[in-house]
Amino acid sequence: MNSAREPIPAAEDVSLLCTAISAAMNRSIRETLTRAGFDDARDSHGYVFQHLLDGPVTIGELAARLGLTQQAISKSTIELERLGYVRRVADPDDQRVRNVELAERGWAVIDAGCAARAALNDQLRRRLGDSELAKLINGLQFLAAEVGALDDLESRNLVPPS
Structure with missing residues (x-):
C-alpha cells in the first residue's frame, strides 16, 4: 500500500x-x-544588525540572542568591523568589557x-x-x-x- x-x-x-x-x-x-x-552586505549581517538598533551589546549578548556561539559571533563581528558596519567600543561601566555598536x-x-x-x-x-x-x-x-x-x-x- x-x-x-x-x-x-x-x-x-x-x-x-x-x-x-x-x-x-x-x-x-x-x-x-x-x-x-x-x-x-550579506543577509546574515541583518540578523546581527537587528540586535544593535537599540544600542551597543556585548558579544555574549549577541550570541545568546541569536542562539550562536560566542566564537561564531566574534568571527562575524570581526568581519562586520572590517567592512565598516560595526565597531567595538569599551563599555562605559566596565572598561574591560567590549561592546559592539553600529558604525x-x-x-x-x-x-x-x-x-x-x-x-x-x-x-x-x-x-x-x-x-x-x-x-x-x-x-x-x-x-x-x-x-x-x-x-x-x-x-x-x-x-x-x-
Missing part, C-alpha cells in the same frame, strides 16, 4: 509560495543595496534596506491598491502569527536559518 500523498501543486503550497516570494523580494533588495554601494556605514545600510523594502511595498500598493494590499498584509500577519513568526519579527528576534 502506497501511503505517499499527492504533492500540493507548487503554486498552491503556502510554504513554497512564501519561500519563493521571500527569495524574489530579497533579491530585489540586495540589488538595490548593491547599487547603493553595499555590495558586501555610520551600518546605519547607512540599514537605512538603504528600509528604503528598498518601502519601495517594494509602494510597488505593491500601486499594483493592488490600498484595500487589496491591506488584505494581503492582514493575511500574511495572520499566517505569521499562526506559525509563531510574528512575535519574533515584532521583537526583532529573528534567528538565522540553520
Whole structure:
C-alpha cells in the first residue's frame, strides 16, 4: 500500500509560495543595496544588525540572542568591523568589557534596506491598491502569527536559518 500523498501543486503550497516570494523580494533588495554601494552586505549581517538598533551589546549578548556561539559571533563581528558596519567600543561601566555598536556605514545600510523594502511595498500598493494590499498584509500577519513568526519579527528576534 502506497501511503505517499499527492504533492500540493507548487503554486498552491503556502510554504513554497512564501519561500519563493521571500527569495524574489530579497533579491530585489540586495540589488538595490548593491547599487547603493553595499555590495558586501550579506543577509546574515541583518540578523546581527537587528540586535544593535537599540544600542551597543556585548558579544555574549549577541550570541545568546541569536542562539550562536560566542566564537561564531566574534568571527562575524570581526568581519562586520572590517567592512565598516560595526565597531567595538569599551563599555562605559566596565572598561574591560567590549561592546559592539553600529558604525555610520551600518546605519547607512540599514537605512538603504528600509528604503528598498518601502519601495517594494509602494510597488505593491500601486499594483493592488490600498484595500487589496491591506488584505494581503492582514493575511500574511495572520499566517505569521499562526506559525509563531510574528512575535519574533515584532521583537526583532529573528534567528538565522540553520
